[in-house]
Amino acid sequence: MSDMPSCQFESRPRRIVIGAGGAQADFCTTCSVRPTSVCSVIGPDDISRLSEAAVETIIPPGRGFIEEGAPATDFFNVTSGTVKLFKALPDGRRQITGFASPGHFLGLAVSDSYAFGAEAVDTVRVCRFSRDKMADLLDDFPKLERRLLEEASNELVAAQNQMLLLGRKTARERVASFLLDQMHASQLPGQEGSGGRLHLPMTRGDIADYLGLTIETVSRTLSWMRSQGMIEVGKGYAITILSVPKLDVLAAGNT
Amino acid sequence: MSDMPSCQFESRPRRIVIGAGGAQADFCTTCSVRPTSVCSVIGPDDISRLSEAAVETIIPPGRGFIEEGAPATDFFNVTSGTVKLFKALPDGRRQITGFASPGHFLGLAVSDSYAFGAEAVDTVRVCRFSRDKMADLLDDFPKLERRLLEEASNELVAAQNQMLLLGRKTARERVASFLLDQMHASQLPGQEGSGGRLHLPMTRGDIADYLGLTIETVSRTLSWMRSQGMIEVGKGYAITILSVPKLDVLAAGNT
DNA sequence: GGAACGCATTGATTTACATCAATCCATCCG
DNA sequence: CGGATGGATTGATGTAAATCAATGCGTTCC
Structure with a gap:
């Protein structure tokens, strides 16, 4: 745990700060266009309240910024990039429990220490809040609480799907499910169709x-899928989905 | 999906109903003593509001009462017994995503259909609410929403632990983790120490x-643990934990 | 009492995936 | 440029757990 590249947050404190009468649209610009973000939930009139608690932070690829088991002091809202969340065993075995993309909240845990670690996959930007202030915010903005409940519910559904995958699916089914999930995630509102082309910022190890x-096994399975005409494996981190139906059949477990 | 033993809820509608000025203490008696229950969160003054939405239902062992994929019309609060929550693949493979004991909420899903199935392990009692009315309740009782967020957060932490277990632990580590979890669950406030004696209402299959x-594999692993002096396997559903430290070492992955 | 049933245990064998190991190929950098 | 580095691929071998199979054992129900 001690040799983990701990993040000093590279904080340029309050990179974007709004005064009482300042230009509110400047605050955390990414937030304002994401339907799932803090700002859009709270509403423009209260943004100045938020600004008192928030610090925007930029995290370079591979840098950890939440350490499993450390005191849970902060609360995060991802505004760009991809974050991997994970738990580890003492001997180094690792399970990534999810990838967080823009709009996601991190640090929901009710306990006083983080139940998972978090590390930037690519360059990540987050809005960071003090958890103390967060409690006050929740009291003042019921909509934010509603939004968090919605987020937690969605994550719970995702977690249940992942438990089914981890407990009962074969390697081929797992990879097929993953590719389809990634495809759906990349087709969220705003994103263009992309014709089955995926970028996948994470490594094979992730x-x-x-x-x-x-x-x-991941590598072999992707090669097999290529041999079956299901996908095309490009250079770098590109994968193209050639046949959604074939992957669907696989992912559903219809061998 | 169609041959699932669907539950007609065996509903004796409003088994316990309170009138406007009625004896409120009679409503859902189990609720009133559980710190995590709906009633104790809402407070006695508002119980009559709740009673308009709630129906207490008794579910016999093995009976399913939430079908995966069915329209999510209701919301449940378990008041006694143990419920298994699961997801299944078309070919019958099953993953139980959790066991819900008294105080737990079911049906949090934001979508309009259930993401999982639920079945009674032993005889189960639940308080059932219409989801439509639930939304109104949430608006009126912020404390309830806070409580649900807390519940969801806890479940998320449990789900992450389970993902680590399913993705990275060996069979022995899994069984050890399970036994310890069950022991901790049985030592919740109110329960007596029990001297390492567990009841485990679920079958080996569960x-x-x-x-x-x-x-x-479960059976073999339990036999192995018995041979190692870690546990004692009794008749029926009884298991006695003889050495917590040995199980701890196993569960943590220190082989 | 004794089939019949469901659940659990134990043994023999198979297999999907992990592990060990050898390239390959970009990118980085002195 | 050329060695070093880190990720990815592919091959050979090992193994933990699944599968197949037999038996035991408590309950239920004629």
Whole structure:
């Protein structure tokens, strides 16, 4: 735990701060266009309240910024990039429990320490809040609480799906499910169709830790899918989905 | 899906109903002593509001009462017994995502259909609410919403632990983790110490489906633990934990 | 009492995936 | 440029747990 690259937040404190009568539209600009963000939930009139608690932080690829088991002091809202959330065993085995993309909240845990670690996959921007102030905000903005409940419910559904995947699916089914999930995530409102082209910012190792497999099995499975004409594996982090139906059949477990 | 033993709720509608000025203490008696229940969160003064929406239902062992994928019309609060929550693949493979005991809420899903199925392990009592009315209740009782968020957060933490278990732990580690979890759950406030004696209402099949193993592996692992002096396997559903430290070492992955 | 049933245990065998190991190929950097 | 580095791929081998199979054992119900 001690050799973890701990993040000093590279904080340029209050990178974007709004005064009482300042230009509110400038606050956390990414927030304002994301339907799931803090700002859009709270409403423009109260943004100045939020600004007192928030610090925007930029996190470089591979940098950890939440350490599993550390005191849970902060609360985050991802505004750009992809974050991997994980838990680890003492001997180093790792399970990535999810990838958080823009709009997601981190640090919901009710306990006083983080139940998971978090690390930037690519360059990530987050809005960071003190958890103390967060409690006050929740009292003042019921809509925010509603939004958090919605978020938690969605994550719970995702977690249940992942438990089914980890407990009962074969390697091929896991990879197929993953690719389809990623495709759906990339087709969220605002994103263009992309014709089955995926970018996947994470490494094979991350995918393996997410799917409960090894790097080699992930690699072999992708090669097999390529041989079956289901996908095309490009250079770098590009994968193109050639046949959604074939992957669907696989992912559903209809071998 | 169609041959599932669907529950007609065996409803004796409003088994316990309170009139405007009625004896409020009679409503859902189990609720009133559980710190996590709906009633105790809402407060006695508002119980009559709740009574308009709630129906107490008794569900016999093995009976399913939430069908995965069915329209999510109701919302439940378990008041006694144990419920298994699960997801299934078309070919019958099953993953139990959790066991719900008294105080737990079911049906949080924001979508309009249930993301999981639910079935009674032993005889179960629940308070059932219409989801439509639930939305109104949430507006009127912020404390309830806070409580639900807390519940969801706790479940999320449990789900993350389970993902680590399913993705990265060996069979022995899984069973050890399970036994320790069950022991901790049985030591919640109110329950007596019990001296390591566990009751486990679920079958080996349920445990297997919860841990992502087969019945045979669960059985073999328990036998092995017995041979190691870690546990004692009694008749029926009784298991006695003889050495918490040994199980701890196993569960943590220190092989 | 004794089939019949469901659940659990134990043994023999198979297998999907992990592990060990050898390239390959970009990118980085002195 | 050329060695070093980190990720990815592919091959050979090992193994933990699944599968297949037999038996036991308590309950239920004629």
